[in-house]
Amino acid sequence: MARPLIDGEELGYGATVVLRDVTFALAPGERVAVLGRSGAGKSTLLTSVYRRLTAAGRRVALVPQDHALVPQLSVFHNVFMGRLDERSSLYNLANLAWPFPSERARVEPVLEEVGLSGLSRREVGALSGGQKQRTALARAIHRGGDILIGDEPVSAVDEHQAAAIVAGLKDRFPTMLLSLHDVELARGIATRILGIKRGRIVFDRPAGELEQADFDDLYTA
Numbered sequence: 001m002a003r004p005l006i007d008g009e010e011l012g013y014g015a016t017v018v019l020r021d022v023t024f025a026l027a028p029g030e031r032v033a034v035l036g037r038s039g040a041g042k043s044t045l046l047t048s049v050y051r052r053l054t055a056a057g058r059r060v061a062l063v064p065q066d067h068a069l070v071p072q073l074s075v076f077h078n079v080f081m082g083r084l085d086e087r088s089s090l091y092n093l094a095n096l097a098w099p100f101p102s103e104r105a106r107v108e109p110v111l112e113e114v115g116l117s118g119l120s121r122r123e124v125g126a127l128s129g130g131q132k133q134r135t136a137l138a139r140a141i142h143r144g145g146d147i148l149i150g151d152e153p154v155s156a157v158d159e160h161q162a163a164a165i166v167a168g169l170k171d172r173f174p175t176m177l178l179s180l181h182d183v184e185l186a187r188g189i190a191t192r193i194l195g196i197k198r199g200r201i202v203f204d205r206p207a208g209e210l211e212q213a214d215f216d217d218l219y220t221a
């Protein structure tokens with residue numbers, strides 16, 4: 001059993017408590033899906049886990065819910081930013097002004113993987129919602145590493161594409177923590193599923209042990 005990243009704590013914002021009595025661990029190789037109604041606290045949990053992992057020096061690829069893209073820059077530039085910390089500021093600045101062919105060549109296959117071929121030079125502000133989300137996914141894939149944290153990472157694509165993208169992520173990242181609103185997708189991908197309701201984690205169990213009633217209960221008032 002992995003040592004808890006969060007051990008019996010409250011999570012929230014300033015004096016506002018969103019989640020109580022949270023204990024959470026993430027073992028290598030686990031794929032954890034977080035489910036709960038809108039506003040339940042899924043992002044709050046994911047953000048806290050992300051901060052703790054990065055503070056501990058772990059390399060984590062992140063797909064935030066709001067995508068955190070720079071709309072004035074191209075798809076290439078936004079994806080390249082996934083690895084900014086690997087190079088000097090001078091190299092990054094030069095690549096921002098005049099992208100190196102070698103960097104374009106590294107990014108291109110990732111764009112192909114998420115269905116953004118041919119859009120490398122397009123300004124992100126001129127993309128559709130689904131294309132923006134794919135750009136954020138491409139940035140995470142380009143960053144790489146052992147762990148992916150994705151906050152509703154496929155919410156803006158249709159369910160068939162979502163399943164294919166998540167399957168691709170599974171091949172790339174041995175360990176994943178994903179908040180999802182699609183229960184079937186969560187059951188198909190996760191080794192462990194965590195449910196949040198009324199400010200608490202109401203279950204955190206192997207995916208195979210959960211029944212439909214557990215999920216139904218999560219979404220009733």
Ligand SMILES: Nc1ncnc2c1ncn2[C@@H]1O[C@H](COP(=O)(O)OP(=O)(O)OP(=O)(O)O)[C@@H](O)[C@H]1O
Pocket residue numbers: 013016018036037038039040041042043044045065
């Ligand atoms: N920066 C913040 N400051 C104060 N309160 C916040 C902040 N971010 C979120 N909250 C509040 O915390 C609660 C949980 O929000 P959170 O975003 O974690 O839920 P969620 O389950 O991810 O929701 P959704 O599915 O709609 O994205 C909500 O009541 C929300 O209003």
